[in-house]
Amino acid sequence: MVGIVSYGAYVPRYRIKPEEIGRIWGTDGASMGKGLMINQKSVPSPDEDTVTISTEAARYMLDRVPDVDPADIGAVYIGSESHPYAVKPSSTIVAEAIGATPNMTAADLEFACKAGTAGIQAGLGLVKAGMVKYAVAIGADTSQGAPGDALEYSAAAGGAAYLLGTEKVIAEVNKTLSFTTDTPDFWREGMMYPVHGGRFSGEPAYFRHVTSAAKMMMEAMGTTPADYNYVVLHQPNGKFPTRAAKMLGFTPEQLECGLLTPNIGNTYSGAVPLGLAHVLDHAKAGDRILVTSYGSGAGSDAFDITVTDEIDSYRRDNAPVLDKILADPVYVDYATYAKYKNTIKMPEE
Template identity: 65%
Template sequence: MVGIITYGAYIPRYRIKTEDIARVWGANGPEIAAGLGVKEKSVPDLDEDTISMSVEAARYALARRDVPRDAIGAIYVGSESHPYAVKPSAATVGEAIGATPVMTAADYEFACKAGTAAIQTCMGLVKSGMIKYGCAIGADTAQGAPGDALEYTASAGGAAIFIGEDNPIAEINHTCSFTTDTPDFWRREGQEYPRHGGRFSGDPAYFKHIQGAAHLMLEQMGTEPSDYDYAIFHQPNAKFPTRVSKMLGFTGEQIKPGLAVPRLGNTYSGAVPVGISATLDVAKPGDRIFVTSYGSGAGSDAFDITVTDAIESDVFDRSAAPTVEELLANGKYLDYALYAKHKGKIVMQ
């Protein structure tokens, strides 16, 4: 059975409280911040980008399990903020972790579900026998224009998920997707910040696609929400995943371990991979995990995952890398001016 053989997450240490963003923009800023349910968000350091965070996440994953570098046949990096318009992030990541030359490497884009699309691709390559191991990464230094609602949540971070058939710590029982042409969020070539459809991004975008993929998964697997110990839904804010989980019949306790967004913000392509990582940090053998990502434009990928005994065996050392909870702890807080400097909103001429 193909599944997750190791994983690792990375979150920058810098933070800004959303109340500090609201203080700068005044007016309805505090109301926006409170409504999103995000108290603070991560901020990349001056020398951090999608590539550096992807490398750190992959290195943490490899610290937990020593995967032979020459057996990593694919590396895919899903992101909305690749440092280069023309130059693959995946090739640099592969070189940095000693996995080159790999069989295939590419950068993925599908808004916030690029990371889960990479997982599906790695699953297919492993199942076909073309590769032994594949590395799927979702990471972003998310963009939000000054004063826009996105600025209260757009953060930085990501996770690396290694896929293989060799004694996985979590078997992926099934995956399916739900996609339509729903333009709720976009950024044209050359534009610095994305634009969005406001409330349209909720309905009929996020909620329609999350529910579409989730219902498809439950139908195909013949399961109910109560059959799962944990559930992870794309978390652009705290409000959306909480609401959609209730609509589908999942409980607050099921989504709690993977819901990092109140203290992390929206890591875009990294949101669901980080949620998977946070859940695997606490999961036990036999636990079943329901996952549904969302990417604007729009589509959702769903996964049915069962944790195996290998997560507590000698082949895997969960303690060899920091947990998501540990990465979220002890943040270094910035005021708005330093935050704007870190994000490149203000630069020296």
């Protein structure tokens, strides 16, 4: 059995509402939020970045499995679009922060919003091959959106970490597969903010890849939507995954638990890992989960997961669950948001 041994999640406390963003840019923020199905989004504080978010999530992950020796971690992968350094890896900082020894491999991954699930696939492969005892895969971002752009209403911050192994597995990964094409719907080339392809980002990009990967998985496993208790889809907003789930034949109830974007925004590489973490916060033994990520450029990773009996003895309460993490937000105005996001650039001396 190969799968998830533990997990942890973290989302910054600060929030900003679409109405406040729209107030500054002279647009109807309420209508924009309603159209995207986003009520508010998370905002990282000035001392939070992909490394700190990843470290917090990974520490929560280890708090839940006190019998696991961090020295047994043989790989650490961090998927993100917002690594703080252009060259120095985030993964080495996080690995040392959680007590992993130098006898390991580490790497930063990029594939737009599916870099976190790509890390999970790589970690599962190493564990299944017997090359490492445990692998850590993290998806985290402090995502970017140009001021006044539609992305600004959704680009948020947060992430989740997964410990992958073969002992005391709380959620077995029955199968994983991917659907990948060269579809340039979203990119950044030497710019501070990414560029998106507008309507092109929908049908030929997000919907084609997410539905194709999910259908491929159900065909491979001989399942239908009715066989799953939960479905977690990539969530750049609330609208896209809701529509994709309906296209695939899932009910709103199957999607609800894993859909966090309406209240935290799009956490990019952290979106699907966070959605899955929220499902695992509530899941019970025997529950089955279909997970499908999406990364622009473009590709989707799908996972068929079954929660095992180990979840009953798993020390979930050793770390805050997402409902607790999200329970007490602090709302900021646009000036504070711009300061925290460092969108105001001072002239160089």
